[in-house]
Amino acid sequence: MCSLVFMSYIVLGLVMALGSGFIGAEATRAFFVFGDSLVDNGNNNFLATPARADAPPYGIDFPTGRPTGRFSNGYNIPDFISFQLGSDPTLPYLSPQLDGLRLLVGANFASAGVGILNDTGAQFANIIKMFGQLEYFKEYQVRLSSLIGTAQTQRLVNRALVLITCGGNDFVNNYYLGPNSARSRQLALPAYVNYLISEYKKILRRVYDLGARKVLVTGTGPLGCAPAELAQRGKNGRCSTELQLAASLFNPQLVQMIIQLNTEIGSDVFIAVNTREMHNNFISNPRAYGFETSKVACCGQGPYNGIGVCNLASNLCPNRDTYVYWDPFHPTERANNFLVQQMLSGTSKYMYPMNLSTILAMDPETK
Numbered sequence: 001m002c003s004l005v006f007m008s009y010i011v012l013g014l015v016m017a018l019g020s021g022f023i024g025a026e027a028t029r030a031f032f033v034f035g036d037s038l039v040d041n042g043n044n045n046f047l048a049t050p051a052r053a054d055a056p057p058y059g060i061d062f063p064t065g066r067p068t069g070r071f072s073n074g075y076n077i078p079d080f081i082s083f084q085l086g087s088d089p090t091l092p093y094l095s096p097q098l099d100g101l102r103l104l105v106g107a108n109f110a111s112a113g114v115g116i117l118n119d120t121g122a123q124f125a126n127i128i129k130m131f132g133q134l135e136y137f138k139e140y141q142v143r144l145s146s147l148i149g150t151a152q153t154q155r156l157v158n159r160a161l162v163l164i165t166c167g168g169n170d171f172v173n174n175y176y177l178g179p180n181s182a183r184s185r186q187l188a189l190p191a192y193v194n195y196l197i198s199e200y201k202k203i204l205r206r207v208y209d210l211g212a213r214k215v216l217v218t219g220t221g222p223l224g225c226a227p228a229e230l231a232q233r234g235k236n237g238r239c240s241t242e243l244q245l246a247a248s249l250f251n252p253q254l255v256q257m258i259i260q261l262n263t264e265i266g267s268d269v270f271i272a273v274n275t276r277e278m279h280n281n282f283i284s285n286p287r288a289y290g291f292e293t294s295k296v297a298c299c300g301q302g303p304y305n306g307i308g309v310c311n312l313a314s315n316l317c318p319n320r321d322t323y324v325y326w327d328p329f330h331p332t333e334r335a336n337n338f339l340v341q342q343m344l345s346g347t348s349k350y351m352y353p354m355n356l357s358t359i360l361a362m363d364p365e366t367k
Ligand SMILES: *[C@@H]1O[C@H](CO)[C@@H](O)[C@H](O)[C@H]1NC(C)=O
Pocket: 118, 131, 132, 199
């Protein structure tokens, strides 16, 4: 009885919030995130996997000073996009806190270690593969429908902004994992890239079918220049040629595929984000952005602090803001902020066919 009364309070509160807050928040868009460790806000904390960032010094510059599961010293790319939307950061879909009204903000489905292919990241055991993330997106919509109805749910999803970041692990944690990976024995690099692009297209098509209408799709960064690759593959501090070649094949084909897909759909649903070019700017001239180094990771060990994982036993730099890389693979909070600034105002060289400012200025009802 008691709990029934309590329940109806919650329902009443929800209805009131929907009547005022939700409708009043018309200008705010929901935000959904899919992909890998570059955008995971903590889903892997809830999974039995070694791919996790839930121990110090991760999160050292987060407002709480505590690790959150983000692969950053502080905020990551989705967080800075959320701030532009005027919203709180998206909660991980697996977080028990993601419930009730919080569902209206959106959700983060990303899982560190995943790639485009189902076999990427197999060494990380229990991670949420891309198709699994999309199944959760479907489940999310069912949950939200039970709160606000199917029509409002569909409207919220259609109006939302979506970010997808994956592909790097298909090289680093699959094709180039070890000198003789199954995929590298099966396919030459150009054929492998073609295959990745065709599988990625299926994922994007599914995102569209699930209701997404404005989707930022990031290419891979300059994979060969990450501190991990400088330490393991690069010669004398030069970026790894194999991984740079992989990124230079993958990124332009991704843009072509996105243009093709938008043509098939008849609308500019997908936006290509050239993170490689953005990142290259830091690498070619770190000081222009106030960075001391783009080669050495802040947290790690060995050459370039690029070996192994970042933990309490690692070297840790005193000023994270002067480093492009936080750990052997992932950017610092400050670099993430710059990347989002570029998404906002970048020209068509960085953002094709439009930048994030243009999207934010558009009426979300525009199809
Ligand atoms: C990957 O897995 C999903 C479902 O788990 C399946 O639908 C899809 O066809 C698989 N992709 C490949 C290339 O096997």
